[in-house]
Amino acid sequence: MTYDTQTRSAAPAADAAIAELVRAGGRIAGHLAPDVEPGVGVASWINVSRFVEATGDENPLYTDVQYGAGSVHHTMLAPPAFVLAVRMPDSSGGLDLDRHGLVDTLSTLRLTWNDTIRLGDPLTGRVEITGLTGHHDGAGRPFARVTSAVDYLRHGVPLARGSCEVDLTPRDPQAPARSVHRYDDTEVERMVHELETEEPPRGGRPRFWSDTAVGETGPTLLKGPLSLAELMVWVFAEGRPVRAGNLHHDHLADLPGRQITNPVTDWPAWDRADAWLDSATAHTAGLPAPAARGGLLFSLAGQYATHWMGDDAFLRRLEARITRPLVYGDALRLTGTVTDRYTATDEAGRRHHAVTLRITGVNQRYETVLDCAATVFLPERGRMVTLPVAGGLTPVGGPSPDHPGGV
Known part of the structure; x- marks a missing residue:
């Protein structure tokens, strides 16, 4: 864990919040990401089709079984990024961001593939948190960064690997609004x-x-x-479970870092990730409107x-x-x-x-x-x-x- 105290920040309260988070969050490094669920487990035709529809990909290599069979690969493939439907490595460590007045944003994602993904391949993914560090941006504003590593396997053999950086930044209630x-x-x-x-x-x-x-x-x-349709379709393409009512409530009970109080309804067990899809609550994620x-x-x-x-x-x-x-x-x-x-x-x-x-x-x-x-x-x-x-x-x-x- 490192925290750069040499850079002067214009927001001492935010500096203190970031420093406290980094100290308190030291336990998460070296552990599996608690807030990243597994998605799909096989590159089936329906799973691949959902993925390419969500991105508007018209490549027949990923959409047409007959075309794929006649290609140099002798089978339909899934796009390389399909591994994100197996497990998306955007962990913020399961930390209680709301208590610290922070929002999380994926800033950098790197993936390296060893092979193509073929139709019918069984796939698994594993995400491990590798660090939590404090920083300042070019304007002197503090933020924390959660880094994680992800490995994808096919038949137990490495298929792809990568790393991810999620930035935790202070929520700015006076951020300039941007109209649609x-x-x-x-x-x-x-x-x-x-x-x-x-x-x-x-x-x-x-x-x-x-x-x-x-x-x-x-x-x-x-x-x-x-x-909005494109935002919703991605939810299904990404492969994460979508739970209704009581099931979602029970699931969030095990992820206190994901729970916040809905600012519109005052329901205390609301998933802050939903703000990316909800125009009434997007501001809680630091967004002017729902976003990709x-x-x-x-x-x-x-x-x-x-x-x-x-x-x-x-x-x-x-x-x-x-x-x-x-x-x-x-x-x-x-x-x-x-x-x-x-x-x-x-x-x-x-x-x-x-x-x-x-x-x-x-x-x-x-x-x-x-x-x-x-x-x-x-x-x-x-x-x-x-x-x-x-x-x-x-x-x-x-x-x-x-x-x-x-x-």
Whole structure:
């Protein structure tokens, strides 16, 4: 546990609350996340279908069994981000945030895959909290950060791994309100044109590594405007249990950190996570309106990568930093640029041809919502991507400034 007391904060009370939380929460590191429930346990057709519908993914590799059987994979796949439906690693440690006047927000999520997810694969996930630390942002405002590690297994064999950072920030009752965006005729006309002319997924046309170049840009994908239906569909896609009435009440009794008093009804056993879907209570989560959960935003970035790379490629790693919420009514434009191109070997000596694709998501106000980096393995003429990947990677020629510790 660390707490940076050298930085002067403009809010001593908030500083004290964060320091107290970090001291009191020291017990959570090294334990399984108490507030993250398991979701689905198999990449069944219905589970995968719910996931791709929630993200608007039209790639037939994830939607059409017959198409998948005729692909290089010989089966329908699930999108890489489907592991989030197995277990979403956005733990805030089960801490009593309401008592400290804090709200939690997923800030960074990183996942690395060793293999594809095939139709019918049995999957399990495990989330362990690795730390709780105190910090100050660039403006001197204090916040705490819960870090966790997640592992996903298939038949008991590692399939993917990752880490997550959830920031706990003081609730600001005087935060400036942001009204729901209203689109004028020009914006509507532009967005309709973008949707109608959007480039389809690359699909079965291989994107060869030798044909890519640093600085190359990909298509623009438009998502939204975000509707309540999309927020609700994600609840089911994410795979977490949705309990009614008495069952939910009993479940929350074991998670005191999730319970707060509903500010509208004064019901004392209310799940603060529901604020992300409820316009009357969104302010309790520090939001101006209902908003997309971090897992949905991460999945949209993953969709951009798979849309760009084609069926023959492999998404090795994705890191997404969420810089602001995507709230009800917002649109999201995703763009990508190749920023690096290299070869690397895994621990079995297999060579992989990789590119780094920087993916950015901006809303209709031209504000950055997502800043992501994807590592994609591409095929070469006469050389397919070899899976599964054996352990970590080392760039050919040794580590470079872009890859100081391997990939």
